Amino acid sequence: MKLLAISGSPRKGGTYKVLNSMKEKFPDIDYEIISLKDMQLKDCYGCYTCINRGPEYCPLKDDRDIILKKMEEADGVVFATPTHTRHVSVLMKKFMDKLGYIAHRPYFFDKYALFIATCKGFGADMANEYMSSNIGQFGFNVVSTLDLYISTKSEAETQYNIEQTVQAFEKLISAIQIGERSKPTFNDLVYFHIFKAISELNKKEGIADYEYYKDKTDYYYDLKIPFYKNRFAKWVAGKEIKKFSENK
Numbered sequence: 001m002k003l004l005a006i007s008g009s010p011r012k013g014g015t016y017k018v019l020n021s022m023k024e025k026f027p028d029i030d031y032e033i034i035s036l037k038d039m040q041l042k043d044c045y046g047c048y049t050c051i052n053r054g055p056e057y058c059p060l061k062d063d064r065d066i067i068l069k070k071m072e073e074a075d076g077v078v079f080a081t082p083t084h085t086r087h088v089s090v091l092m093k094k095f096m097d098k099l100g101y102i103a104h105r106p107y108f109f110d111k112y113a114l115f116i117a118t119c120k121g122f123g124a125d126m127a128n129e130y131m132s133s134n135i136g137q138f139g140f141n142v143v144s145t146l147d148l149y150i151s152t153k154s155e156a157e158t159q160y161n162i163e164q165t166v167q168a169f170e171k172l173i174s175a176i177q178i179g180e181r182s183k184p185t186f187n188d189l190v191y192f193h194i195f196k197a198i199s200e201l202n203k204k205e206g207i208a209d210y211e212y213y214k215d216k217t218d219y220y221y222d223l224k225i226p227f228y229k230n231r232f233a234k235w236v237a238g239k240e241i242k243k244f245s246e247n248k
C-alpha cells in the first residue's frame, strides 16, 4: 500500500512534524511526504488552457506533473495544510488551482483521501471544509477530515495530536483495504449534470470537457442511479445553469 502526504506549510513546522511522525507509527507502509514549499509551482494566470484544451497544454512548466504522478501512484493521499487566516495556506491554494481542471474531469475514483488542517485556535474546520470539498471533486473518496490544534506545543498536546493522526491514518488504511467507492451524494449528481451540460454548451472552446462527457449519461462512471433522483438532480443542475447564464 502506498500513501502520499502533501504538506501545504511554507516551513517544516507543526504540520510537517505530525505527518513525519506517522513514518514510525506505520513502518510497513510505503509512505512519502511532499512539502509543497520544496516544489516549483508557478502561479496560475487563469488562461483556461488546462480546462479547455487539457493540462498538457499549460504554458507554465513546473513540478505540477511530478506531484500529480505521485498522487496517481498512491492508494491514499493525505492533504495537509496549516490554517492561515481561517483558510488553507497560499501554497495549498496554489496547488489546488493548478489541479483545478480535474474537478471538471474527475478520475481519482479509486483513491482515498484524508484531510488535515492544523491551527492555533480556530479556522481549521473552514480550511478543511474548503480543501476536502474541492479536492473531493477530483473524484477522491473522502475518508475523513482532521482538525489539529497546535497551540501549547506541550508534550501532552503533541502526543494527543499524534494519537488523533494515527487514528485518522488507520481509518484511511482501512478504507483502502475495503476498497469500496463512496456513494455519490445528491450534490455530486448535480455537479455531474452541471459540468456535462456546460461541456455541451461550450463544446467549441472546451474540447477537453466535451470529449470527457460526450459518452457519459448519468454519472462519471457506470452506476445505477434511481430514476427520479437522477431527474431531480438534472432539474437542479438546469436551474443552476439558468442562474449563471441569465446575465449573458
Ligand SMILES: Cc1cc2nc3c(=O)[nH]c(=O)nc-3n(C[C@H](O)[C@H](O)[C@H](O)COP(=O)(O)O)c2cc1C
Pocket: 009, 010, 011, 012, 013, 014, 015, 016, 082, 083, 084, 085, 086, 087, 118, 119, 120, 121, 122, 123, 124, 150
Ligand atoms: C499567516 C498566518 C495565519 C494564521 N491564521 C490562523 C488562523 O486563522 N487560525 C488559527 O487558529 N491559527 C492560525 N495560524 C496559526 C497556524 O495555523 C498554526 O500555527 C499551524 O499549526 C502552523 O503550521 P506549521 O507549523 O506547519 O506552519 C496562522 C499562522 C500564520 C503564520
